[in-house]
Amino acid sequence: MHGTHNTQLAERPSETAGTITRSQTLLFAAAVGIIVTNLFAPQTLVGLIGPSLGAAASESGIVSMATLLGYAAGLFFLVPLSDLVENRALVLRMLSAAALAAAVASFAPSAASLLVVLFVLGAACSCIQVLVPVAASMAPPRQDGRVIGDVMSGLMIGILLSRPLASFVADAFGWRAFYGISAAALALLAILLGLTLPRRRPLAHSSYAALLVSLFDLLRQEPVLRRRALTASLVMAAFSVFWTAVALRLAAPPFELGQRGIALFALAGAGGAAVTPIFGRAGDRGFTRPATVLCHLGLIAALGLADWAGAAAAGAWLPLLLMGASAVLLDIGVIGDQTLGRRAVNLLRPKARGRLNGLFVGIFFIGGAVGSLLAGIAWAWGGWNAVCAAGAVFGIAALVVDWVG
Numbered sequence: 001m002h003g004t005h006n007t008q009l010a011e012r013p014s015e016t017a018g019t020i021t022r023s024q025t026l027l028f029a030a031a032v033g034i035i036v037t038n039l040f041a042p043q044t045l046v047g048l049i050g051p052s053l054g055a056a057a058s059e060s061g062i063v064s065m066a067t068l069l070g071y072a073a074g075l076f077f078l079v080p081l082s083d084l085v086e087n088r089a090l091v092l093r094m095l096s097a098a099a100l101a102a103a104v105a106s107f108a109p110s111a112a113s114l115l116v117v118l119f120v121l122g123a124a125c126s127c128i129q130v131l132v133p134v135a136a137s138m139a140p141p142r143q144d145g146r147v148i149g150d151v152m153s154g155l156m157i158g159i160l161l162s163r164p165l166a167s168f169v170a171d172a173f174g175w176r177a178f179y180g181i182s183a184a185a186l187a188l189l190a191i192l193l194g195l196t197l198p199r200r201r202p203l204a205h206s207s208y209a210a211l212l213v214s215l216f217d218l219l220r221q222e223p224v225l226r227r228r229a230l231t232a233s234l235v236m237a238a239f240s241v242f243w244t245a246v247a248l249r250l251a252a253p254p255f256e257l258g259q260r261g262i263a264l265f266a267l268a269g270a271g272g273a274a275v276t277p278i279f280g281r282a283g284d285r286g287f288t289r290p291a292t293v294l295c296h297l298g299l300i301a302a303l304g305l306a307d308w309a310g311a312a313a314a315g316a317w318l319p320l321l322l323m324g325a326s327a328v329l330l331d332i333g334v335i336g337d338q339t340l341g342r343r344a345v346n347l348l349r350p351k352a353r354g355r356l357n358g359l360f361v362g363i364f365f366i367g368g369a370v371g372s373l374l375a376g377i378a379w380a381w382g383g384w385n386a387v388c389a390a391g392a393v394f395g396i397a398a399l400v401v402d403w404v405g
Contacts, residue, residue: 020138024196025147028135029154031193032128034185035095036158038102038121039067041166041178043243043372044266047251048175048259053111061376064244066115068369070122075129075362080211080355082130087200091127091134092190098124099186106179128155129358131193134200160270163243167263215355222348222356227405228341229360231292231398233367238299238394239334240371242306245379245387246327249310255320268324272331279336283343292340293402299333300395302326307388337398338364367394 042049042064049055049063074094081090101121108114132151139147169178206214219226243266250257250265257265282291306326312319345360371394378386 020135020140020147024138025135025150027192027196028131028151029157031154031189032131032151033154033158033161034182034189035098035125035128036155037162037165038098038125038182039071040064040159040162040243041182042067042118043240044163044167044247044259044262045170045175045178046244046376047247048170049114050111052175053108053114055111056380061244061372061374061379062115063111063118063372064240064375065369065372066118067122067125068240068365068372070119070124071126072122072362072365072369073119074123074126075358075365076215077212078123079126079129079358080215081208082133083202083211084206084208085201087130087134087202088194088197091130091197092194094124094127094130095186095190095193098127099183099190102179102183102186106176106183129361134197137200138198161267163266164263164270167247167259167266171259171263211355214352215359218349218352218355219359224344224348225356225359227401228344229363231296231401232338232341232360232364233370234394234398234401235296235299235334235337236364236367237371237374238303238391238398239330240368241375241378241387241391241394242303242327242330244372244375245384246306246323248379249384249387250320250323254312255323265320265324265327269327269331272328272335275332275336279339280343283340288340288344289402292337293399295333295336295340296395296398296402298329298336299398300392302329302333303388303392303395305329307385307392310384310388333395 046061046063055063078094098121101117101124105114105117105121108117135147135151166175166178169181219229246265247262249255250262255261279291279295282288303326306323309319309322309326341360341364342357345356348356371391374390375387378390382389
């Protein structure tokens, strides 16, 4: 390897290596699942947060954008610290910051103050990507993959349940209650992990600045990383456009759903996650390219179906069912692209896997933040039709990347 890739990052053997228990694995899975809910919950709460703080419709998408953008910033600037400083202390500090930010969010007096707090909350939630390597370091020899898979299943469950959970809480107690409950959950997690996590101190023969520079070197030297991160960011933008604005559309005629109905809709849309293993096997069998193209075509079709269903003026049940089908198809396209992309990126450089994953995840979360921002603008400018058109443009752009690649 060249340049900053000569940087060697080793890990001090841990006395707890090979001793992770089933209950500890479940705690790690629950932890990442609880933490990640803060990233996607704002997508279903924008219809409540915006009006309560006096924000215009065109500004509503900024609420969900702030958390995603903060998470991306945390991946780029905070997670690399795990290769330099003791991991247990880093996780506890980030979790404490997240709990404090969530508590402040529950009392935010204005939209501007909420945006700042949500950015900080998103950045602190990037401790997820510090927890996963810690869990792997505690696994028995040759079982780290199983442990990582178990922990990441908690992450996926958290992502899928975040929107319906936030809607149920907001329906019963208001949107501020969600952040209050989240603050309590994060504080409890900090206590439990403080009692459970082993000390993990990496032996880094590098400076923080050199580590950050190595991220740009990896991006420059790996075309597969650039291409897969770009398509992941494009489909994540389409995903965020849809899920940020769909709550606004479902609250309007002919659907007129309350927060509870929107929560059930989000729960139904989460069914698309069941196909994740199928795409993983497709990649293993050499079908990465056709499977990726199929994901992007499915995403475009989903947005076309959503546009047609959203145009209904009466008879809410059939359009609502079609809207739900479009949500499932959209989730399948996004999850499939990211599953195939993660697999391709993880095959590049085993010694740089952490930084490669950080880059991949950080870039596609930037796409998600852009999509959330555009959702509010598109909704204010042209309603649901403009929202679906914006999402479809991202899907078409992903197809272009497929063709060029």
